[in-house]
Amino acid sequence: MTHFKSGWSDYLNPEKDKQYFKALDYYLISKNNLNSQIIGIEPFLNGVVSVIYSCVKQNIDNILVYPNPVEKFLEKYKKIYFKEIFILFPDPWHKKKHHKRRLVQLPFLKNIVKRLDKNGKLYFATDNQDYFESVQDCLDSKDLKKIPIVHKKIDVKHLGQTKYFLRAKKLGNKVNFLVIVKS
Numbered sequence: 807m808t809h810f811k812s813g814w815s816d817y818l819n820p821e822k823d824k825q826y827f828k829a830l831d832y833y834l835i836s837k838n839n840l841n842s843q844i845i846g847i848e849p850f851l852n853g854v855v856s857v858i859y860s861c862v863k864q865n866i867d868n869i870l871v872y873p874n875p876v877e878k879f880l881e882k883y884k885k886i887y888f889k890e891i892f893i894l895f896p897d898p899w900h901k902k903k904h905h906k907r908r909l910v911q912l913p914f915l916k917n918i919v920k921r922l923d924k925n926g927k928l929y930f931a932t933d934n935q936d937y938f939e940s941v942q943d944c945l946d947s948k949d950l951k952k953i954p955i956v957h958k959k960i961d962v963k964h965l966g967q968t969k970y971f972l973r974a975k976k977l978g979n980k981v982n983f984l985v986i987v988k989s
């Protein structure tokens with residue numbers, strides 16, 4: 807999900823709005839999956855306001871917003887399983903001493919892939935090479951081998967042009983994108 811970075815006035819300008827909406831992950835996901843119910847999970851108030859504002863302005867009515875961390879959602883709604891899960895550009899926490907704050911680590915990954923439907927897919931994208939490699943290491947770990955999944959790197963052309971994807975491109979960062987499929 808995404809944040810308001812500047813003042814409200816920027817988001818009340820129809821032209822800027824258009825550009826802004828086009829780069830929202832949940833907007834792209836919603837438009838590509840009109841017959842699906844989408845759950846947008848975003849713990850920060852700015853992000854939540856941003857989702858609600860975009861949904862109202864763009865007549866999006868297939869998103870439910872959960873205003874808390876995804877870990878809390880998984881804990882609270884144990885019976886909900888997903889056809890697709892998108893984790894696009896989670897905060898990379900660049901400094902080594904902060905890596906433990908990264909969202910996608912082995913316990914989380916184990917927990918979330920269990921919540922995929924049969925043939926369900928989890929998409930993960932990052933422009934942080936170290937984060938990408940650490941996720942690949944988790945996927946190769948024997949703990950995850952017990953869960954029937956296959957994972958492969960896929961071309962970024964399958965990825966919507968989200969705000970952080972555009973940012974990565976602007977910075978000249980390589981984006982790695984992978985899909986995990988539960989069999």
Ligand SMILES: C[S@@+](CC[C@H](N)C(=O)[O-])C[C@H]1O[C@@H](n2cnc3c(N)ncnc32)[C@H](O)[C@@H]1O
Pocket residue numbers: 807808809829831847848849850853874875876877893894895896897909968969970971
């Ligand atoms: C770097 S932004 C990426 C935004 C968007 N996915 C994109 O591609 O442009 C990371 C987002 O993850 C959200 N986030 C951070 N921790 C989270 C958590 N535990 N559960 C759900 N969302 C979280 C942040 O609030 C922020 O909106």
